[in-house]
Amino acid sequence: MDPAQVSGKTSEHVLTYADGSRRRVFVTLVETPYPHGKLIVSRTDTLGNITQCNPSFVEMSGYTEAEIIGQPHCILRHPDMPAAAFRDLWDTVKAGRQWNGYVKNLRKDGGHYWVYATVVPNIRDGQIVGFTSVRREPSREKVIAAEVQYRSLS
Ligand SMILES: Cc1cc2nc3c(=O)[nH]c(=O)nc-3n(C[C@H](O)[C@H](O)[C@H](O)COP(=O)(O)O)c2cc1C
Numbered sequence: 342m343d344p345a346q347v348s349g350k351t352s353e354h355v356l357t358y359a360d361g362s363r364r365r366v367f368v369t370l371v372e373t374p375y376p377h378g379k380l381i382v383s384r385t386d387t388l389g390n391i392t393q394c395n396p397s398f399v400e401m402s403g404y405t406e407a408e409i410i411g412q413p414h415c416i417l418r419h420p421d422m423p424a425a426a427f428r429d430l431w432d433t434v435k436a437g438r439q440w441n442g443y444v445k446n447l448r449k450d451g452g453h454y455w456v457y458a459t460v461v462p463n464i465r466d467g468q469i470v471g472f473t474s475v476r477r478e479p480s481r482e483k484v485i486a487a488e489v490q491y492r493s494l495s
Contacts, residue, residue: 342366346403347451354420359427368420371452373401381456381476387469389414389431403449419447423494434462434472443479443487455484 344367351367358364376397383394390413399406402417409416418427422445433440440460445453456476463471479487 342368342447342451343449346449351451356415356418356420357424358415358418359424359431366420366447367451368447368453369451371450373448373452373454375454375456375478376401377478383414383474384463385414385472385474387471389472391416392471401448401454402446403452408449417446417448419445419453421445421453421488421491423491425494426491430460434460435469437462437464437469443483444476445487445491455479455487457483 347367347369349369349371351369354366354368356364356366379397381395381397381401383398384392386392390411391409392411394406394409399409402409404416415427426442426444430440430442440458442458444456444458446456447453457479458474458476460472460474462469463473
């Protein structure tokens with residue numbers, strides 16, 4: 342998110358990441374609807390740095406592709422997402438399994454979008470060489486249920 346791009350009514354939050362680092366973000370209540378029928382796809386290295394993404398990913402994030410590639414995936418972390426959700430994601434995929442979950446992502450302009458994400462490890466010769474996430478449109482009922490659950494975990 343980029344403070345220079347955020348307009349309208351905003352609230353300020355400080356995110357603390359799993360490595361202890363912090364980032365100040367400004368969020369709005371503006372939701373960008375999921376693009377019907379599209380998949381939002383990204384790939385990361387083993388550390389979660391973005392190595393590839395598709396045009397829908399770029400468009401929904403509000404960043405340019407050049408701004409996104411090479412960044413850690415937590416560039417999209419929204420303050421409403423509990424750390425426990427991402428701990429579960431990482432524990433699952435590092436163990437070689439698939440993770441599914443509802444994710445609220447932060448756009449560059451301080452708005453957000455909800456996705457239903459599937460994250461899988463990319464395995465070559467028995468080694469995890471990176472991860473792929475494919476996101477689909479979530480149902481509104483599931484988003485509302487996730488909001489309630491995440492509020493209780495935050
Ligand atoms: C393939 C892949 C895709 C990810 N996609 C997202 C995402 O869309 N939004 C997000 O906030 N975190 C995503 N993450 C999790 C982030 O790497 C990170 O764990 C999370 O943003 C929380 O930050 P932290 O772990 O530094 O505390 C993804 C991780 C992987 C491996």
